[in-house]
Amino acid sequence: MENGARTAPPVIVAIDGPSGTGKSSTSKAVAAQLGLSYLDTGAQYRAITWWMVNNGIDTTDPSEVAAVVGKPEIVSGTDPSAPTITVDGVDVSAPIRGQEVTSRVSAVSAVPEVRARITELQRSIAAASEHGIVVEGRDIGTTVLPDADLKIFLTASPEARAARRHGELKGADLHTTRESLIKRDTADSTRKTSPLAKAGDAVEVDTTNLTLQQVIECVVTLVEEKRAGK
Numbered sequence: 001m002e003n004g005a006r007t008a009p010p011v012i013v014a015i016d017g018p019s020g021t022g023k024s025s026t027s028k029a030v031a032a033q034l035g036l037s038y039l040d041t042g043a044q045y046r047a048i049t050w051w052m053v054n055n056g057i058d059t060t061d062p063s064e065v066a067a068v069v070g071k072p073e074i075v076s077g078t079d080p081s082a083p084t085i086t087v088d089g090v091d092v093s094a095p096i097r098g099q100e101v102t103s104r105v106s107a108v109s110a111v112p113e114v115r116a117r118i119t120e121l122q123r124s125i126a127a128a129s130e131h132g133i134v135v136e137g138r139d140i141g142t143t144v145l146p147d148a149d150l151k152i153f154l155t156a157s158p159e160a161r162a163a164r165r166h167g168e169l170k171g172a173d174l175h176t177t178r179e180s181l182i183k184r185d186t187a188d189s190t191r192k193t194s195p196l197a198k199a200g201d202a203v204e205v206d207t208t209n210l211t212l213q214q215v216i217e218c219v220v221t222l223v224e225e226k227r228a229g230k
């Protein structure tokens with residue numbers, strides 16, 4: 001550090017929770033506001049799933065998935081104002097949000113070899129972040145970055161989460177959106193290898209009746225309190 005120019009040491013923030021609780025929106029905004037990097041780990045699992053689908057891999061067969069796990073090169077851009085995700089140099093930010101990937105990602109991400117590879121990638125990205133990083137996912141506080149400075153676990157009622165997702169998906173009906181979201185949560189929470197879970201030392205924030213802005217302010221305050229050593 002030169003002349004004490006840096007005002008704050010790097011800070012690692014882990015934000016976990018099920019689908020539609022506001023992880024991505026909150027993490028991006030908090031990172032942008034505090035000058036931190038941002039990593040969407042769900043996008044990485046979606047990207048490897050996209051590659052499997054594109055290459056004719058049977059995603060219901062864990063041994064077939066495990067055999068090719070090292071093949072795709074996945075690169076995440078961590079600028080919160082313009083996050084990117086590429087597979088072998090191809091921008092996959094749009095296709096990874098499609099129905100085909102969404103319906104297969106829980107099975108692919110349950111394969112231990114997939115988790116080992118993606119977890120290693122996540123740790124190296126976090127370690128390389130100059131000012132710190134907000135990493136969002138399902139197992140960041142429990143497994144990927146157990147020594148994170150701050151761990152947040154976002155929750156919201158299934159109704160609120162389905163309504164939020166429904167607002168984004170054109171043409172899908174609310175009931176189907178709710179059912180598929182619950183199915184994915186169940187698969188993610190019950191898998192053997194690092195399931196979706198709240199870390200013992202995570203702060204739980206129920207966002208059901210909070211606006212996105214209120215959630216962002218709450219997390220920014222928690223990060224600032226941590227930095228101030230409170």
Ligand SMILES: Nc1ncnc2c1ncn2[C@@H]1O[C@H](COP(=O)(O)OP(=O)(O)O)[C@@H](O)[C@H]1O
Binds near residue numbers: 017025167215
């Ligand atoms: N507290 C909130 N109140 C209302 N809508 C929200 C809230 N938080 C997020 N949203 C909206 O819900 C949708 C899903 O949010 P997102 O951040 O993608 O959730 P997650 O990453 O947990 O799946 C987005 O359209 C987002 O704008």
Ligand SMILES: Nc1ccn([C@@H]2O[C@H](COP(=O)(O)OP(=O)(O)O)[C@@H](O)[C@H]2O)c(=O)n1
Binds near residue numbers: 019045105109137188
């Ligand atoms: N740390 C993570 C992040 C995502 N995932 C998997 O990736 C899927 C997609 O994550 P996502 O964050 O894009 O999901 P949404 O919040 O968009 O619904 C999840 O349903 C999990 O199966 C995971 O296993 N571990």
